[in-house]
Amino acid sequence: MKKSHLVFCLILTLLCQGASAQANRINELARVLVGNWVRAQDGKIFFERWQQVNDSTLKGTAGYQIDGREIITEDIIILQNELGVFYEPLVINQNRGRRVSFQLAGIPEWSADRKMFIFSNPDHDFPKYIRYKRIGDILSAVVSNDYAAQQGQTFDFVKEPNR
Numbered sequence: 001m002k003k004s005h006l007v008f009c010l011i012l013t014l015l016c017q018g019a020s021a022q023a024n025r026i027n028e029l030a031r032v033l034v035g036n037w038v039r040a041q042d043g044k045i046f047f048e049r050w051q052q053v054n055d056s057t058l059k060g061t062a063g064y065q066i067d068g069r070e071i072i073t074e075d076i077i078i079l080q081n082e083l084g085v086f087y088e089p090l091v092i093n094q095n096r097g098r099r100v101s102f103q104l105a106g107i108p109e110w111s112a113d114r115k116m117f118i119f120s121n122p123d124h125d126f127p128k129y130i131r132y133k134r135i136g137d138i139l140s141a142v143v144s145n146d147y148a149a150q151q152g153q154t155f156d157f158v159k160e161p162n163r
Helices: 002-033
Strands: 035-041 044-054 057-066 069-081 084-091 102-106 116-120 129-135 138-144 152-159
Touching: 002 044, 002 057, 002 069, 002 084, 002 116, 002 129, 044 152, 102 129
Parallel strands: none
Antiparallel strands: 035 044, 035 152, 044 057, 057 069, 069 084, 084 102, 102 116, 116 129, 129 138, 138 152
């Protein structure tokens, strides 16, 4: 009886540790993304705005400002469920009005500060990989079709001060 109780406790402990590690993923991502991020290009101010909704969801909005108007181009949700963590953008006038799902492919081991992560969807036409990396008040988003992001588009944003 004692042996089965010990095995049960061990299994329960491992399950709790796994759930805790998964729960921390959204919090890790929130530490990198939450805030208002901007970049200027071609007379426009581009932005990404991120907020943490709860322990399993982040919500983002992307777009640009021109001539005093704000144009939203993407509504983004990062959610965590029992299957993993997913980045799901809804891009205006693309993908037949449906979200495209990218799964968290990982936080590279060499990202010791845990401020870089990669989402992937190998079945999507472009991009197949979305990589975020934060260094101080700079957030780089790279969209590419290769994991190493050797070729792709890079968007460097600067964090806006709190209003």
